[in-house]
Amino acid sequence: MRRSTLTRTTAETDITVELNLDGTGSYDNETGVGFFDHMLDQLSRHSLIDIKVRAKGDLHIDDHHTVEDVGITLGQALAQALDDKRGIRRYGSCLLAMDDAQIRCALDLSARPFLIWNVDFPTSSIGTFDTELVREFFQALSTHGGITLHVDALHGFNSHHIAEAAFKSVARALREAVETDPRKADAIPSTKGAL
Ligand SMILES: [Mn+2]
Numbered sequence: 293m294r295r296s297t298l299t300r301t302t303a304e305t306d307i308t309v310e311l312n313l314d315g316t317g318s319y320d321n322e323t324g325v326g327f328f329d330h331m332l333d334q335l336s337r338h339s340l341i342d343i344k345v346r347a348k349g350d351l352h353i354d355d356h357h358t359v360e361d362v363g364i365t366l367g368q369a370l371a372q373a374l375d376d377k378r379g380i381r382r383y384g385s386c387l388l389a390m391d392d393a394q395i396r397c398a399l400d401l402s403a404r405p406f407l408i409w410n411v412d413f414p415t416s417s418i419g420t421f422d423t424e425l426v427r428e429f430f431q432a433l434s435t436h437g438g439i440t441l442h443v444d445a446l447h448g449f450n451s452h453h454i455a456e457a458a459f460k461s462v463a464r465a466l467r468e469a470v471e472t473d474p475r476k477a478d479a480i481p482s483t484k485g486a487l
Contacts, residue, residue, distance in 0.1 A: 294470075296373040300365040304357040305349040309369040313470050315342030323347040323362060325355045327421035328429075331459045332362070338463035341470065359425040363432025370437040374470065377401060377487045379477040384469030388461035393448030397461040401469050403438035403487050407431050411445040411458055418451050426455050430462070 294313035301307070319336035321329045323345060336343035345366070349358030374380065385398040395411070407430060413423035434441040443462065448454040473481070480487055 294373050296369045298369040305361040307347045307365045309365045310344040311369045311373050312342035313373050318342050321345040324351050334459040335463045338460045339467040360428045360432050363429040364436045367433045367436030378480050379472045381471050381473045382481040384465035386461045386464035388457050390457035391453050392450055393453040393457040394446040395457040395461040396444045397465040398442045399465045400440040402440045405435045406440045407434040408442040413451045415451045
């Protein structure tokens, strides 16, 4: 079964993530950061990966540790659920439009973390949410999920739309990459024989 449950506890955050790669996009995310919950819901809905996140973080300081550590734990849970990556498509991409925003994502579940992030936000916050944290989340997801992740904003003028389109674009690309390729369901998709 391509599922995982992972708990990560530090002095700053206490996080549990449950994933089912072969899900239906059902989600149940409570981090104490409303906008971030909305983004995690998008990640699940558009990747069709079932995601449940429970996070208790030091929000009296700010949202930073909570958002970053959810990225770390989600990345680790993803890597664990993918196991040896047998049968997956490995690569995914998406060009996604949302109103004014257009975001391009290309990713490789390579076990070689690398983030290319060309996304600028016209405002420093979305409500009370710091827009810098969007990059922090994807940096943590890339590093701990072993993902080569490229995200480029082609245009957009509304920060909420830009952030949401980024999550949706990554979700769509992730859906493709984690899917089983029926033509090669028994093999690890690398000429090296390992990923
Ligand atoms: Mn929205």
